[in-house]
Amino acid sequence: MKKIIENISKFSFGLVLLCTSITAYSQLSLSKFPDNRIMVVAHRADWREAPENSIMAIKKAIEKGVNMVEIDLSLTKDNVLILMHDKTIDRTTTGKGKPSDYTLEEIKKLYLKDGLGVATKMRVPTLSEVLDVTDGKIFINLDKAFDYFDLVYPVLKKRNMLDQVLFKGTAGYDEFNQKYGKIKNEIHYMPIVRLDSGEGWPKVNNYLKNYRVYGFEFTLGPDESHLINFKDVQEKGVKVWVNSLWPNLSAGHNDDQILENPNVYEWYPNHDVNIIQTDRPKELIDFLKKKNLYSPAR
Numbered sequence: 503m504k505k506i507i508e509n510i511s512k513f514s515f516g517l518v519l520l521c522t523s524i525t526a527y528s529q530l531s532l533s534k535f536p537d538n539r540i541m542v543v544a545h546r547a548d549w550r551e552a553p554e555n556s557i558m559a560i561k562k563a564i565e566k567g568v569n570m571v572e573i574d575l576s577l578t579k580d581n582v583l584i585l586m587h588d589k590t591i592d593r594t595t596t597g598k599g600k601p602s603d604y605t606l607e608e609i610k611k612l613y614l615k616d617g618l619g620v621a622t623k624m625r626v627p628t629l630s631e632v633l634d635v636t637d638g639k640i641f642i643n644l645d646k647a648f649d650y651f652d653l654v655y656p657v658l659k660k661r662n663m664l665d666q667v668l669f670k671g672t673a674g675y676d677e678f679n680q681k682y683g684k685i686k687n688e689i690h691y692m693p694i695v696r697l698d699s700g701e702g703w704p705k706v707n708n709y710l711k712n713y714r715v716y717g718f719e720f721t722l723g724p725d726e727s728h729l730i731n732f733k734d735v736q737e738k739g740v741k742v743w744v745n746s747l748w749p750n751l752s753a754g755h756n757d758d759q760i761l762e763n764p765n766v767y768e769w770y771p772n773h774d775v776n777i778i779q780t781d782r783p784k785e786l787i788d789f790l791k792k793k794n795l796y797s798p799a800r
Contacts, residue, residue, distance in 0.1 A: 530638050530799055531665045532690050532716065535569070537741070539797035540771065540790055543570040543643060543779040545747055546587060550781065553614035554594060555585035557627045560635055568783045569799045570641035570668070575629060575650050576601040578609055583629040583653060587646060596621050629654065633661060640799050643668045643692075643779075655685050668692055668716055675708045690716040692743065698723030698750075702730055710738055717741030717777060722753040729753065732774040743777035744770065746786070757782040764789075771795060 535541060547559030548566065555573055563571050576586035579602050591597045597604070597612040606628065614624040636642055644654065648671035658664045670692040671678065678693070679686065693709055695701045695718050709715050717740045722728060732742045745751040746767070757780055759766040767789045770778055780786045790796035 530641070532641060532668060533665055535641075535799075536797055537736070537776060538795075540775070540795045541569045541641075541741075541777040542567075542783055542786055542790065542796070543572050543743075543777060544568045544783045545572050545745075545779050545781050547571040547573060548783060549617060553616050553622055553624055555587060555627070556614050556624050557631065557635055558624060560632060560640070563783060564636075564640050566783050567787055567796075567798060568640060569797070570643050570777075571636070572643040572645055572779055573632065574646040575644060575654070576646065577650065577653075578602065578604055578606045580605045581653075582606040583650060583657075584609065585627050585629070585632060591626075593619075595626060629657065633657070633663060637661065637663060637666070641666055641668065643670060645670065647671075648673065651682050651685065651689070655689065659688070664688055665690070670694060670719060672696070674705055675712050679712070686713060692717045692719055692741075694719045694721065696721045697728040697730065702728075706735065710740075715740050717743050719743040719745070719777075719779075721745065721751050724750045724754060726753045729773075736774050736776070741777050742775050743779065744773075744775045745779045746770070747779065747781050757785070760785045760789075 544563040546554035547556065548562040548568070549559055551562040552558035560571050573585050574587040575583055578584055584601060584606070586594065586601050588594065590600055591612070594615055595612045596615065597609070601609065609626050612626060613621045614626060615621055644667060647654065647669070651669055658667055668690045672694045678691070692715060693705065695705050697720050706718060718735060720742065722744065735742050746755065746757045749756045755766060755769040760782060767786060771793065778786060787796055
């Protein structure tokens with residue numbers, strides 16, 4: 503009898519651990535990410551550590567504690583979604599031409615190149631292969647993907663991953679609604695607002711009066727002359743995304759300045775930005791931890 507009770511206790515304890523694990527696994531949620539913390543997004547995954555848009559670059563971002571990886575989608579000749587930034591595969595693989603020139607089997611025979619253009623032994627990943635790696639571990643932001651939302655949506659829905667993926671695009675609300683009105687309320691969507699090109703509050707307000715966006719990505723130009731008050735945007739209950747990648751996107755407050763100026767990232771919380779896409783995720787995370795502005799993805 504004592505042995506039976508011990509076995510039942512062990513089983514119960516194991517069940518508790520399993521349930522706890524499942525609960526933790528399911529807690530990766532864009533809806534629940536805190537507004538008072540800054541989300542760190544790795545541009546094309548962690549491309550300084552591995553080829554851009556590669557499985558290894560994503561794994562490196564996960565290791566660093568990055569909240570989200572930005573990835574780019576393209577389509578093969580046989581209609582398989584793969585990761586690829588450029589319109590051709592010339593720069594990032596050992597092949598030539600457009601992704602749509604190749605079947606998946608053909609493109610899988612090619613190798614990815616690293617940041618210096620040197621061929622590696624890594625292959626071009628499919629979106630499905632990426633989702634196998636990211637599920638429950640890191641958020642995804644889909645770039646170069648506006649034309650493929652209707653292909654991505656059923657994949658995410660089947661996997662129950664819609665709360666882990668942020669869609670985005672440059673379209674105004676009317677175009678977005680016309681193309682994706684049927685799925686818009688099931689996805690997280692973020693319009694890109696190009697302040698440096700004259701877009702601003704009209705585009706922002708047209709979305710806000712018609713649709714609950716997750717946030718807005720703002721491109722700023724080389725200086726602060728096009729800035730709007732991001733606090734006013736946040737007060738609408740949505741997030742503010744700014745890219746720290748290059749001077750012409752960040753009003754000059756770009757990542758590489760961190761090499762000489764440890765306070766360069768101060769500009770972002772001081773201007774009510776709560777999502778930053780970066781090419782230097784480690785340095786940004788270190789800064790945010792010191793300021794108590796960092797939150798793990800789960």
